Structure formats: C-alpha cells, structure tokens
Amino acid sequence: MIKKLIQLFWFEKTKEEEHRTIRKSFARVKRHGMLGAIERLDKDYKQIDEDYITRSILNTKYAKFRLRFVFVTFFLLSCFYVVFLKTELYESRTALIVRDMSQTTNASSLGLSLLGMGSSSQLQDSKIVEEYLKSLDVYQLVDAKFQLTKHYKSDAIDFIDRLPNDATTEEVLEYYNKHLIIYYDETSGILSVAFAHVDPKKAQEILEFLVQNVDYQINEFNRKKAIKQLKFVEVEFDKAKEKxxxxxxxxxxxxxxxxxxxxxxxxxxxxxxxxxxxxxxxxxxxxxxxxxxxxxxxxxxxxxxxxxxxxxxxxxxxxxxxxxxxxxxxxxxxxxxxxxxxxxxxxxxxxxxxxxxxxxxxxxxxxKNAKTLSIVSKPNLPDGYTYPNKPKTFITILIISLLMYGIFSMLSQIIKDHKE
Missing domain, CATH: 1.10.287 (Helix Hairpins)
Structure with missing residues (x-):
C-alpha cells in the first residue's frame, strides 16, 4: 500500500496535477475504512499498472528510493543511538615507572638510556604489570570491592553494550579489559594505565585501587622468589656447615x-x-x-x-x-x-x-623491596566523558553509510542491466 501511495504521488507529479493521492487516501480511510481505501487505491493504481513504461520508470525510482530510505534510516538510527543512548564513559589516567633498585647501572643500560630506550628489565617488569592488571585474579579483587559484574549487567550500560545476565566469566573479563587501557612507551619506559567507567569518581577510585595493588604485588613476586631461594640456600648452608x-x-x-x-x-x-x-x-x-x-x-x-x-x-x-x-x-x-x-x-x-x-x-x-613503583602522575578525576567520541563516530557512520549505499547501488544497477 505504501509503495502504491508513493508511486501514485510521483505519477501525479509527472503530470503536473495537484497532489491529491495522500489526501484522498486519508479521506477514504475515514469514509470506507482500511479495506475500502485499499480497494479504491488499487483502482487508481491500474492506470499505472497498465502503462508498462510508466510502471518501469516508477519501479526503478521506487527501488532507488527504498535503498536510500534504508541507508538514511540506518544513518539516523545510528546517530540517534550514539548521541542519545550510548553510554558515556569517563576515563581516569595515570602514568607509572617500574624500577629495579637491586640492579646497578651498567654500561649497557647506560647506553640504552642515552639512546632513549628503557632497560630490558624495566620492559619485562612493565609487561608483567600489564598482564597482572588484565588477569582474572585482579578483576576478582576489583569486582569484590566495586561490584563491576553487577554494574556491567545493569541499566547503567546501554542495551547494546550491556552484558547479558548469563554472561560467562570469560566474557566479563573481556569486557573489563575493554575498559582497561594499558600502553608501554619503550622510549621513556613509562607505563600508561587508564580505566573507563560511567561514573568519573568510580573510575578514579578503581584506578587508585589497581595502582596500590600493583605496588604491593610487584614486590610480592620478588619476595616469593626470594623465599624459595632462601629455602634452597638454607639447605645448602646446612650441608656446608655439616661438611x-x-x-x-x-x-x-x-x-x-x-x-x-x-x-x-x-x-x-x-x-x-x-x-x-x-x-x-x-x-x-x-x-x-x-x-x-x-x-x-x-x-x-x-x-x-x-x-x-x-x-x-x-x-x-x-x-x-x-x-x-x-x-x-x-x-x-x-x-x-x-x-x-x-x-x-x-x-x-x-x-x-x-x-x-x-x-x-x-x-x-x-x-627489602627490590622493585619500586614510581607514580609519574596520579589517577585524575575526569571532568568530561572520553567515550564515545561523537563527532568522530558521526563522521565514521556517514562515511560507512555512503560507501555501503554506493556499493549496493552499483550492485543493483548491475543486476538490473543483466535482467534487461
């Protein structure tokens, strides 16, 4: 029915007549009901259906209109979702440096420093910190204090990004890692850590908790290693004393x-x-x-x-x-x-x-604490949302819509040419 209304509207326009189709249809619905209006619309449409050339032109025009309508609708709905529905995330950031206090600066590390490169030990420690922050153990600690799993399944997250109630542990951990951004700069040796949350205060508190936990755990790794080594050394010492x-x-x-x-x-x-x-x-x-x-x-x-x-x-x-x-x-x-x-x-x-x-x-x-975690910049309290980047997202959706429209238009034209 919508197709017939639109084509009749275009048909009247080509004959430079008054556009009465839509107005007549509303009047018919009031007078004769929906079924009666459809019967009379079919009767008016016969004049188009009997003219092969007019029908072909109008069908082609309607096909283009329908394709444009689909992509315009997609573009508008996407923009509406990004602007009005998508959850705004506030990102708190901090910068850290992991240093090994037990190692003296040798010639090779001095050379790397002059070249603007961190030592291999510093790189290894930073990667350990990165993997530790992304681990399930850390997430369980954060979840126990801040109830992140409950938050990720709540109405605070929009219906598309929100986790389902039956989400697995792996899915929850993956979702947590999406909001945890870690970057290591090999030139300066600085480890940048950021966490995104719908509440800026919560984002700052969670990041502070992560930094405190890393500061303790990085020395706990070395302490456990030293304890194992101590047990071995004590056994060897007893043997040496006995000998x-x-x-x-x-x-x-x-x-x-x-x-x-x-x-x-x-x-x-x-x-x-x-x-x-x-x-x-x-x-x-x-x-x-x-x-x-x-x-x-x-x-x-x-x-x-x-x-x-x-x-x-x-x-x-x-x-x-x-x-x-x-x-x-x-x-x-x-x-x-x-x-x-x-x-x-x-x-x-x-x-x-x-x-x-x-x-x-x-x-x-x-x-002793062999490793020390130096905080270059403390976790900040964001005063504006970081995600989504609405202008960038708007432009991206526009470009994707235009590209997809061009591709589908070309494909439909090719199909039409083959049929003819």
Missing amino acids: MENSSSLLEAYQNKHLLLDPTAEATSSSGIIAELEARLTQKKIEYATKKSYLNEDNFELVNLRNEIKEIKASIAKTKSNLTGSEKNPLNKVLIEYEKLKMQLEFDTEVYKNALIQLETTKIDVA
Whole structure:
C-alpha cells in the first residue's frame, strides 16, 4: 500500500496535477475504512499498472528510493543511538615507572638510556604489570570491592553494550579489559594505565585501587622468589656447615692419633736436626782424620772420636727413618695425609663462608623491596566523558553509510542491466 501511495504521488507529479493521492487516501480511510481505501487505491493504481513504461520508470525510482530510505534510516538510527543512548564513559589516567633498585647501572643500560630506550628489565617488569592488571585474579579483587559484574549487567550500560545476565566469566573479563587501557612507551619506559567507567569518581577510585595493588604485588613476586631461594640456600648452608664440622673432626682425630699438633712443623724440625747432625758428623770426621796422622789407632782421643762419629751416624739414620724410613707411620706419610685433611677443611670452611654470605644476602632480599613503583602522575578525576567520541563516530557512520549505499547501488544497477 505504501509503495502504491508513493508511486501514485510521483505519477501525479509527472503530470503536473495537484497532489491529491495522500489526501484522498486519508479521506477514504475515514469514509470506507482500511479495506475500502485499499480497494479504491488499487483502482487508481491500474492506470499505472497498465502503462508498462510508466510502471518501469516508477519501479526503478521506487527501488532507488527504498535503498536510500534504508541507508538514511540506518544513518539516523545510528546517530540517534550514539548521541542519545550510548553510554558515556569517563576515563581516569595515570602514568607509572617500574624500577629495579637491586640492579646497578651498567654500561649497557647506560647506553640504552642515552639512546632513549628503557632497560630490558624495566620492559619485562612493565609487561608483567600489564598482564597482572588484565588477569582474572585482579578483576576478582576489583569486582569484590566495586561490584563491576553487577554494574556491567545493569541499566547503567546501554542495551547494546550491556552484558547479558548469563554472561560467562570469560566474557566479563573481556569486557573489563575493554575498559582497561594499558600502553608501554619503550622510549621513556613509562607505563600508561587508564580505566573507563560511567561514573568519573568510580573510575578514579578503581584506578587508585589497581595502582596500590600493583605496588604491593610487584614486590610480592620478588619476595616469593626470594623465599624459595632462601629455602634452597638454607639447605645448602646446612650441608656446608655439616661438611666443615666433619672435616674439622677428622683433622682433630688425626692429630690426636699421631700426637701431633702440626706435622709440617715437626718435619721442618726433623730436617733441621738432620742438617745439624750431618754438619757435626763432617766436623768430627775432619777432626778424626787430622788426629789420625800423628796419633796411634788405639789412642783414647781417636777411639772417642770414632764412637762419637758412630753415634752421630746412628742418630742421623734414626731421624731419617722417622722422617721417610720404613717406620709404621713415617712422618712424610703423616704429613701428606695431614695436608689432605687440612686442605679439605680449608675448602669446606671457604664453602661455608660463601654459603653464610649468600644466606644473609638472601634474608635481606626477602625483607627489602627490590622493585619500586614510581607514580609519574596520579589517577585524575575526569571532568568530561572520553567515550564515545561523537563527532568522530558521526563522521565514521556517514562515511560507512555512503560507501555501503554506493556499493549496493552499483550492485543493483548491475543486476538490473543483466535482467534487461
């Protein structure tokens, strides 16, 4: 009926007659009802239906009109939704820098700083913060305090963007991440974080809560890592202490067994005695040879010298035997075994010292905050909505509508040409 009304209106216009179609139709509806008006409209339409050329022209014109009407309607409805219905979101922003206080600035990081690039550690920490803020664990913390899930399903969100009541956890998390905007600037090392909400005060409060949680959690990551490392270091420290005590006990037992405090000193002393005895032996031999030239063999002095030389040789032999001879426990064997035990004790003592240093260092790491979160700019209280950008959205809808209209017009013309 609408098509017939419009085509009759155009038909009257082409004949330069008074436009009576719409006015007559209203009058017919009042007088004869809807069915009667349709019957009389069909009767008036016969003059168009009987003229093939006029009907073809009007049908083509109506097809173009209908296509334009569809796209104009789409454009107007879209603009109406964006301007009057779409939820306006207020975005609170903050800027952060994650710094590692446990690392000293080396040459490579200094070079990156001169080139305007953040260190790899800073990049890694910032990416960890980004993934943590987007995680389900953080969302559950935020949801418990600010009831975001309930908000996302409420009438505060427009009917298109609003989440359904049976939305899954994954859908809710994805919706939350749409409102959480995170950007890392590799040049300056600044991590920009923003959160959008229908209430500007709520947006600021949620962002402040996220920053506080990150400040605690970023050090909690390192603290948990240090605690695990501490447990390992404590085990290694106990092992090193036990080894050192065992080595000390073995060395002490060995000293007690051989009644020696330091076999090295004993060996040095024995070597000195041998040298002294050999010197005395040489002196006595010279004295004996000298006196033998003018004394008899049975002279008392020569006999006495021979006895002294014999005793000195016996003493030298006994001392050498104690030092390296065929005794049950010769001094050189005792010295070698002692040196082994002493070296093992020194090694175990050094390992124990290093383990003790590592243990104390790890305890400090557990207690201190290795990472620090520097807030470049605090979360602001937005005084105007950020989304949607109505002028930009209006232009985008207009361009899309015109492009789609052009494409459909071209397709319909091609189809029409093929039919003809």
